[in-house]
Amino acid sequence: MTTGGGPLGSTEMLSTFTYKLAFSKYQFGTASAAAVIVLVISMILAFFYVRAQKARD
Amino acid sequence: MSRARRRLFARIAILIGLVIGGLYAALPVLWMLSSSFKQNTDIFASPPQLIPANPTLEAYTAIFTDPVKVRFFLNSYFVSLSVTVLTLLVAVLAAYSLSRYEFPFKRVLNMIIVSVQAVPPITLLIPYFGLIMFLGLYNSYPGLILTYMVFTLPYAIIMMTGYFNTLPRELDEAVKVDGGSSWTALWRILVPISVPGLVSVGIYTFMIAWNEYLFALTLTKTPDMRTVPIGIQLLMGQHSYEWNQMMSMSILGCIPILLLFLFFQRYFIGGMTAGAVKN
Numbered sequence: 347m348t349t350g351g352g353p354l355g356s357t358e359m360l361s362t363f364t365y366k367l368a369f370s371k372y373q374f375g376t377a378s379a380a381a382v383i384v385l386v387i388s389m390i391l392a393f394f395y396v397r398a399q400k401a402r403d
Numbered sequence: 404m405s406r407a408r409r410r411l412f413a414r415i416a417i418l419i420g421l422v423i424g425g426l427y428a429a430l431p432v433l434w435m436l437s438s439s440f441k442q443n444t445d446i447f448a449s450p451p452q453l454i455p456a457n458p459t460l461e462a463y464t465a466i467f468t469d470p471v472k473v474r475f476f477l478n479s480y481f482v483s484l485s486v487t488v489l490t491l492l493v494a495v496l497a498a499y500s501l502s503r504y505e506f507p508f509k510r511v512l513n514m515i516i517v518s519v520q521a522v523p524p525i526t527l528l529i530p531y532f533g534l535i536m537f538l539g540l541y542n543s544y545p546g547l548i549l550t551y552m553v554f555t556l557p558y559a560i561i562m563m564t565g566y567f568n569t570l571p572r573e574l575d576e577a578v579k580v581d582g583g584s585s586w587t588a589l590w591r592i593l594v595p596i597s598v599p600g601l602v603s604v605g606i607y608t609f610m611i612a613w614n615e616y617l618f619a620l621t622l623t624k625t626p627d628m629r630t631v632p633i634g635i636q637l638l639m640g641q642h643s644y645e646w647n648q649m650m651s652m653s654i655l656g657c658i659p660i661l662l663l664f665l666f667f668q669r670y671f672i673g674g675m676t677a678g679a680v681k682n
Contacts, residue, residue, distance in 0.1 A: 360525075361523075361525040364525050364528070364529075365525070365528065365617070365621075368528070368529055368532075369621065374529060377529055378529050378530075381525055381526040381527075381528065381529055382526065384523050384525055384526050385522060385523065385526040388521070388522075388523050389521070392521050
């Protein structure tokens with residue numbers, strides 16, 4: 347948010363990119379795809395986290 | 404060096420580290436506080452002044468005399484309080500059944516409640532936009548309240564279930580022996596005992612609802628429905644950047660959470676650890 351996406355989108359983050367795609371450029375399909383990618387990334391991280399938790403118990 | 408001197412040295416070093424860390428965290432907030440009392444032209448004055456040379460209340464008066472901005476605060480208070488009350492109600496009922504009863508699909512339900520929290524909010528943004536449009540709740544209080552509850556309920560249910568698990572079942576049995584039903588056991592015995600847990604869950608819920616930005620931005624359109632975080636952002640770039648008004652609105656927005664934390668601190672710490680123990 348501090349750089350507003352930076353020069354030509356170089357400091358853009360995935361969340362703000364999704365929001366801009368959906369509500370500024372009205373490309374809901376592409377934005378949904380970006381949202382699903384965020385979900386997949388967080389699920390992968392969560393999978394490793396849960397595995398580490400189970401190993402600790 | 405003797406042991407006593409080494410310990411004193413270590414304690415001084417830790418104290419210095421804590422002071423530096425505290426300043427690092429607190430300076431932006433202190434700067435925010437001091438900027439809210441400056442005139443707009445003094446904010447970027449060349450030698451930066453922590454204590455303003457000409458303190459003025461013009462930012463605060465501009466906010467309190469503008470009905471649009473006061474409406475932002477009223478909206479935020481109304482939505483956050485409604486979310487807190489409804490979340491606590493639903494969480495108490497859910498936690499009672501999860502803690503005291505066994506029923507088919509209980510484990511599946513538990514897993515679903517926990518996994519709702521694992522989904523990042525940006526993923527839910529577009530489907531929720533479509534859902535709220537379909538239900539006709541766009542730009543309305545119920546739309547915001549129901550959406551916020553999706554984020555506050557999982558944590559509230561988990562914490563209250565943990566808290567109820569620490570309360571002995573003999574209490575329930577005593578109520579049944581005295582001829583009461585499960586309903587009386589819940590509302591007359593368990594809930595009054597659980598006040599610390601309720602307070603800590605309530606404060607956390609209020610904080611989440613108060614600070615919510617993404618869904619407030621997406622699900623509201625007209626200024627009479629928007630909340631404080633959006634209001635602060637709207638001060639940017641409409642006519643000009645009103646830095647001192649932004650700062651004072653931020654300070655006014657911090658005050659409820661600060662007061663809640665200050666007054667309910669002992670409940671908060673106790674409630675957080677009580678609900679977290681698994682047995």
